[in-house]
Amino acid sequence: MSFINYSSREINCKIVFYGPGLCGKTTNLQWIYKKTNPDSKGKMISLATETERTLFFDFLPLALGEIRGFKTRFHLYTVPGQVFYDASRKLILKGVDGVVFVADSQIERMEANIESVENLRLNMTEQGYNLDKVPYVIQYNKRDLPNVVPLEEMRKALNPRGLPDFEACAMDGTGVFDTLKAIAKLVIMELKKNQDGG
Amino acid sequence: MLGQDLVMYDEEFKLIDAELHRLLAQANAKVVFLVDKNGQLIAATGETENLDTTSLASLTAGNIAATGGMAKLLGEKEFSILFHEGARDNIHISIIGQRVILVVIFDQRSSLGLVRLRVKKSAEILGNIFGQLLLKVETEKGSGKQADSPFAEITDEDIDKLFG
Numbered sequence: 001m002s003f004i005n006y007s008s009r010e011i012n013c014k015i016v017f018y019g020p021g022l023c024g025k026t027t028n029l030q031w032i033y034k035k036t037n038p039d040s041k042g043k044m045i046s047l048a049t050e051t052e053r054t055l056f057f058d059f060l061p062l063a064l065g066e067i068r069g070f071k072t073r074f075h076l077y078t079v080p081g082q083v084f085y086d087a088s089r090k091l092i093l094k095g096v097d098g099v100v101f102v103a104d105s106q107i108e109r110m111e112a113n114i115e116s117v118e119n120l121r122l123n124m125t126e127q128g129y130n131l132d133k134v135p136y137v138i139q140y141n142k143r144d145l146p147n148v149v150p151l152e153e154m155r156k157a158l159n160p161r162g163l164p165d166f167e168a169c170a171m172d173g174t175g176v177f178d179t180l181k182a183i184a185k186l187v188i189m190e191l192k193k194n195q196d197g198g
Numbered sequence: 199m200l201g202q203d204l205v206m207y208d209e210e211f212k213l214i215d216a217e218l219h220r221l222l223a224q225a226n227a228k229v230v231f232l233v234d235k236n237g238q239l240i241a242a243t244g245e246t247e248n249l250d251t252t253s254l255a256s257l258t259a260g261n262i263a264a265t266g267g268m269a270k271l272l273g274e275k276e277f278s279i280l281f282h283e284g285a286r287d288n289i290h291i292s293i294i295g296q297r298v299i300l301v302v303i304f305d306q307r308s309s310l311g312l313v314r315l316r317v318k319k320s321a322e323i324l325g326n327i328f329g330q331l332l333l334k335v336e337t338e339k340g341s342g343k344q345a346d347s348p349f350a351e352i353t354d355e356d357i358d359k360l361f362g
Contacts, residue, residue, distance in 0.1 A: 003204040003238040004348075007211035011348065012238045042252045047260075056264070059237075059256045064360040070348035072360060075237060075256065091263040095236030177361070185357045192349035194203065 001095040010071045013187050018120050019102035020112035021081035024141040027170040029060050054080040057092050090123045098135035098187040103158055105140050105148040135186035138165040139179045204234050210331045217323050218243045225316040226308035233258050233299045262299055295325040
């Protein structure tokens with residue numbers, strides 16, 4: 001749920017990075033944090049365990065400049081990917097404006113990807129959303145590794161609707177900003193649609 | 199879709215800001231701020247210069263969400279007040295009208311009793327302002343009138359420009 005503030009002329013939106021454990025959600029945020037102008041970002045917050053596994057969420061506020069005189073801010077969140085943190089995942093989806101699904105391209109993680117997409121759909125429904133109606137893009141991460149599933153196969157399994165999707169390697173930043181740009185665009189267009197439609 | 203987007207207008211913002219100022223003074227607090235349940239900061243007042251209010255807002259909402267999850271498991275509707283006690287500063291968090299979160303940070307110059315008392319009064323006033331705001335948003339939507347909407351003529355180009 002976006003927040004449009006006519007008083008301070010700001011638009012705030014919430015984007016959630018979803019995906020199975022160790023697929024690179026936090027790495028995506030870290031890259032964005034690293035590569036963003038210090039003036040346009042806030043502190044990145046990671047609620048993680050001692051072994052750097054996300055426990056509750058990562059949070060990165062990003063100011064992207066102005067649209068028609070309104071400052072545009074995106075709040076990026078990741079969910080904890082590990083299966084047993086499902087209760088926390090549900091909470092983070094509350095009020096989401098757009099979802100990025102980060103898939104792990106390695107053959108042995110394909111099952112985990114599929115399970116995670118199903119979990120995303122279920123949790124969205126529980127929060128009162130229909131995943132098919134929410135801005136949603138998909139990222140195939142870790143494309144640089146040797147044991148990856150061919151792109152076409154990943155598309156077939158994870159993106160049957162032909163949504164915007166991107167090959168990425170979050171460690172070196174490949175595809176990270178393309179993904180962010182695509183979801184930001186969809187979110188803003190959705191806001192416009194909602195306003196036009198009344 | 200559940201609920202609706204939060205919209206804030208100048209008139210209501212001023213009323214909210216004035217109430218937060220009053221609460222800050224009456225409760226002898228250091229900082230008072232208001233957060234949307236989704237973690238968006240709505241307004242803040244007091245000694246905020248060296249405070250990362252954006253992060254605080256997000257963590258507060260996470261805190262409320264986690265506590266709400268616990269409440270649900272226990273069959274409670276919500277835990278409407280949270281209190282964190284520190285060596286120097288304390289945080290009092292309360293939910294207003296099931297939609298927004300009021301946060302008061304205070305030190306030894308105030309007390310939990312005083313803060314609770316003043317928050318209770320302010321919660322009622324803020325609740326009314328938000329009720330009024332929601333009504334206004336509904337009416338404006340119904341009439342198809344969105345004063346000065348930033349989205350009216352937005353183009354792909356505008357969005358591309360955001361990323362430089």
